Amino acid sequence: MFLISHxxxxxxxxxxxxxxxxxxxKILNELTGRGGIVVLNNRQDNLLGSVIVNGKRSVWTLTKAEGVDPIV
Known part of the structure; x- marks a missing residue:
């Protein structure tokens, strides 16, 4: 799961x-305190382990704990 706000x-x-x-x-509170207006709030379930990187959906895992350990 990840959260997206505009x-x-x-x-x-x-x-x-x-x-x-x-x-x-915490970030939302900081930005609205500086005069920002929340336009959109979404929650996105991450069923396939994909995230958005540079505006494109990627199959990279969200956290290091979910990833595969590097081969040493």
Whole structure:
């Protein structure tokens, strides 16, 4: 699961993507405190282990704990 929010601040959109609800809320509070307006809030379930990297969906795992250990 990851959270996506779009914030309008300083005449541009700020996009926040987080795995942690507490960290996500902390950033939202900070940006709205600076005058930002929350335009969109979404929760995306991560059933296939994909994330968005540079605007493209990737099959990379979300956390190091979910990934495969490197071969030494």
């Amino acid at each position: 914030i309008w601040l300083d005449n541009q959109f700020q996009i926040i993507i987080s795995e942690s609800a507490s960290a996500h809320q």
